[in-house]
Amino acid sequence: MNFKAGEFIQVKGYKAFQPEKIDRFHQFDETDLLLLLEKANIRLGELNAYAELVPDVEHFIRLHVVKEATLSSRIEGTNTSLEDALLKEEEILPEKRNDWREVNNYILAMNRSIEQLRTLPLSSRLLKMAHKILLSGVRGEHRLPGEFRRSQNWIGGASLMDAVFIPPVWEEVNPLMGDLENFLHNENTGLTHILKIALAHYQFETIHPFLDGNGRIGRLMITLYLIQAGIMNRPVLYLSDFFDRNRQLYYDNLMLVRTKSDLKIWLRFFITGIIETCDKAVSGLKNILVLKKDCETNRIITLGKKLQSAQVLLQLLFMDPVIRPDKVAQLTGLSMVSAYKLIEDFERLKILREITGGQRNRIYLFDEYFRVFE
Secondary structure, eight states: OOOOOEEEEEETTEEEEEEOOOOSOOOOOOHHHHHHHHHHHHHHHHHHHHHHHSTTHHHHHHHHHHHHHHHHHHHTTOOOOHHHHTSOGGGSOGGGHHHHHHHHHHHHHHHHHHHHTTTSOSSHHHHHHHHHHHTTTSTTTTSOTTSOOSSOOOBSSSSTTSOSBOOOOGGGHHHHHHHHHHHHHOSOSSOOHHHHHHHHHHHHHHHOOSSSOHHHHHHHHHHHHHHHTTSOSSSOOOOHHHHHHTHHHHHHHHHHHHHHOOHHHHHHHHHHHHHHHHHHHHHHHHHHHHHHHHIIIIIGGGGGGGHHHHHHHHHHHHHOSEEOHHHHHHHHOOOHHHHHHHHHHHHHTTSEEEOSOSSSSOOEEEHHHHHHHO
């Protein structure tokens, strides 16, 4: 594959990278990558099939989105656990609330963007909307939320002088993003959808169009593209877990494209990520089916007269694995005393575990279901 990434140009005492535009036909004839691509497409097909088999798959998707938001934010230095992300803001320690807000902003940005895809194509406009939500009321709120940058940014280091990488000058951001948007909608690029979004993600991270939040928006763009292209019927594939576990390799491979125009190593890494992530998602869906059957046929069935309330509570837990006694009472129609007794039954059946350790304002976790996502 003949690919030229761009070049470093001298700008007022530092060298910024000027990427080549990518909206063109790309000659692709890498046999070894084609075999890997075939494997990735098979895995995506399996994942789509399993997503259709799982009852109430929307509940699984909701937790998947929370996990993606937690991991994608962690890559950027935000420290919120999956468990914390599911709590209410007032239940979070004050010193952790800003991180919690960042993760929950990402959840909102992702859900809103997926909704918007029904009427709005994947575009700079859509990414700007997601970016505005992402930075609302958190640390980056003064860094042009919802707007492309109008100044120079950099990656790594304390300043432009010792930066690991300096993206293109801000005047080039709009034309480069326009080219990227055209590329995403061009059906004559010579690339399959997986190769196309792999190249688009590289280009987005290289342009670094925002002052803050580029990593999260760039990873969100992958999911949005796969949905829009019809590769995924439902939003069940997120690569942040793979990128987080291989973080240095992720950064190194992106830099190899910029410095040596070695696109092949990046494509191999990305396709491997698709395969591994599909395998993990299918395994998670299988585990949920097994767990649901076990809870229904071996555990709550023993509760006799309480079975109807137990079924309501179990259904609720597959939607949200963190529960409070007042919510149990509200949704089952039980008194608070009966709700606590039902919760005690679920603790005995090893479905629920109390996570605060306190006597008041107790919170319970559906442990096994939660572990599917960890």
